[in-house]
Amino acid sequence: MEREALLRSREYWLAHIQQDLYAMMEQYLQQNSLKRKDLAEKLGVSKGYVSQILQGNFDHKLSKLVDISLALNKIPLLTYQDLDAYIQQDKIWEPVPGTVTAKPVQYILVLNNAHPVEISGELCKQMEGRLNRRENPGQTKGTTPQNWARLTSYNADIQPNFS
Amino acid sequence: MITFDIKQITAVKGKQTFYQLTIDDFPAYNDEDDENQRNEKKKGVLDWYEEELEVKYQKDLHMIYAYMQRVANNQMVAGSKYHELSRPKSDQIKDFEFKHGDLRVYAFQAPGGKIIAVGGYKNRQNKDINRLRSLKQQYLDSLK
Numbered sequence: 046m047e048r049e050a051l052l053r054s055r056e057y058w059l060a061h062i063q064q065d066l067y068a069m070m071e072q073y074l075q076q077n078s079l080k081r082k083d084l085a086e087k088l089g090v091s092k093g094y095v096s097q098i099l100q101g102n103f104d105h106k107l108s109k110l111v112d113i114s115l116a117l118n119k120i121p122l123l124t125y126q127d128l129d130a131y132i133q134q135d136k137i138w139e140p141v142p143g144t145v146t147a148k149p150v151q152y153i154l155v156l157n158n159a160h161p162v163e164i165s166g167e168l169c170k171q172m173e174g175r176l177n178r179r180e181n182p183g184q185t186k187g188t189t190p191q192n193w194a195r196l197t198s199y200n201a202d203i204q205p206n207f208s
Numbered sequence: 209m210i211t212f213d214i215k216q217i218t219a220v221k222g223k224q225t226f227y228q229l230t231i232d233d234f235p236a237y238n239d240e241d242d243e244n245q246r247n248e249k250k251k252g253v254l255d256w257y258e259e260e261l262e263v264k265y266q267k268d269l270h271m272i273y274a275y276m277q278r279v280a281n282n283q284m285v286a287g288s289k290y291h292e293l294s295r296p297k298s299d300q301i302k303d304f305e306f307k308h309g310d311l312r313v314y315a316f317q318a319p320g321g322k323i324i325a326v327g328g329y330k331n332r333q334n335k336d337i338n339r340l341r342s343l344k345q346q347y348l349d350s351l352k
Contacts (some may be wrong), residue, residue: 046219099286150323
């Protein structure tokens, strides 16, 4: 498949919106130590509805998307960009793999490229522990800088916050 | 004996590089072909899968490409769309499944990215996973 055809497809952008919503909800659940049932009650929807979103299958009314976002204390920012200009920009964009040289105290959890969310404290520890367990199942050792660099290869990206 | 090669999936662009396995593929290169042209002339398992896919599944494949794109950029993807497969302890290389609707795409870990080895369907998951493991092993053996 040609990248341009992919960028012009409806499904590509739908998938990103669905997965961003999933990521936001997953983060909210972890941050607030909530279960799906609790979130369903808070949103006034069924547990199945929440599960559907957490499976990355949200395709409901736009008003529902706004309701969910606000209930999770987020604003749903939807921006529009010229498609042809985006494709031209994408052609010259070269991704640079990130490197981590030391373990910082705080991290930024990148849920999407446009709006990185800064995390710290307990959530940071939880995310670190969760990713570390995926890397070293059955082990409880701390995250070395080397391990930390490897963690960035997972689908949840945590970057050092040097600001 | 199978001849393997890998072809970069240029539709996916991110911190991780995605490749697809090519199997007994012998493209006619020209001397003046650069690396990109050579890459484009290869035909891998994902190209074959896409070519043979019924039209009704094309949209599902686009979704899977989008999941690959997110994984390549280290962005979160729901476990129902992308997850690591459980594997025997003796197997050191991680396997992954991308899924949407009835479609399944299987990959294994490579340095700095992933290699797509099998494109399949929901109703033949076990066969496809076995094929993934077999191709992975044969490919790794071919590198020795």
